[in-house]
Amino acid sequence: MTMSSPDSPLSVLFAEPEVSALMSDIDGTLCRIVDRPEKAKVPQRASECLEKLSTELACVACVTGRPALTARRMVGAPNLIYFGNHGLELLSPGDEEPRMTLEGDEAERVAKFVAKNDSPHWVSAKIRLEDKGAIQALHFRGAGERTEIFVRGIADQAEAAGLVTHWGRKVLELRPPDMAGKAGAVEEIITGSKIRTVVFAGDDQTDLDAVKKLYKLRDDGQIKKLLVTAVASEEGPKELIELADIVVQEPDQWIDLIEGLAESRG
Ligand SMILES: [Mg+2]
Structure with a gap:
């Protein structure tokens, strides 16, 4: 139409x-x-x-x-x-x-968290990491419920580390605070x-x-x-x-x- x-x-x-x-x-x-x-x-x-x-x-x-x-x-x-x-x-x-x-330390904060917490299990859980610089996106479209629970765990860890989590359509984004x-x-x-x-x-x-x-x-x-x-x-x-x-x-x-x-x- x-x-x-x-x-x-x-x-x-x-x-x-x-x-x-x-x-x-x-x-x-x-x-x-x-x-x-x-x-x-x-x-x-x-x-x-x-x-x-x-x-x-x-x-x-x-x-x-x-x-x-x-x-x-x-x-x-x-x-x-x-x-x-x-x-x-x-x-x-x-x-x-x-x-x-956004520049400097704040821009690198999320990538540092991911570098520290990334593991081969992220891949076997069918999480696809998208490096967007200051933001890191964890895509889990097509993965099962267990992956979703696992991703929630990562989100909790990220929040505990002071990062901001943002849920989209089958994607978790980890963002620097104050964005x-x-x-x-x-x-x-x-x-x-x-x-x-x-x-x-x-x-x-x-x-x-x-x-x-x-x-x-x-x-x-x-x-x-x-x-x-x-x-x-x-x-x-x-x-x-x-x-x-x-x-x-x-x-x-x-x-x-x-x-x-x-x-x-x-
Ligand atoms: Mg959209």
Whole structure:
């Protein structure tokens, strides 16, 4: 189903395009979640539409748990802002390397914990470790209940060591304390900018953090209009669905909305 103009629910972005931002999560939102994260693919039509929209709107950004460079490679739209690693890496158009929003000892704290606690059992328990620098992600999609219990044990240890644990869709992330996450990312994009209208889309707990921040920025008057799209899933937080203006059932339906908006611009 393709939404067509002028009925596109996202057309609020073109009331004042010069102060409007389109922000989207990637995994589970612009592409389906697959067993192996490196196999996830963002459809070509999504890349083309986002790139086109980025030339007309104040900002088109992907806000993701992926490293920013990986995100840009996956989405393949060079004119977007990529806020990667849950707000830790900001990659602007034309930049070859992302700017880090956290540095020094704090940035290395989680990797040190993992180096100390990693064991061959992590592999035999079907945990796949993703090294994201300041954040380390333990993926356990496809593993059984015993693995999940084991991962909970790692989470307890990490918390005891002063780290922050964050549960996503079949993934445990170990993070340094005081990390602002995607909430910090959306705030950084908006604060000090001219952006007054935001359309945001996501599917998971980290996106809910961003959405709550966006509602707060709207209540505080920093942004005037906010439209939230949630991609529903069994694994995602129900609160995100409750807070969303638009709920779609799969990434392709979110891309349909983006495409409908891009096509409405001719
Ligand atoms: Mg996601």
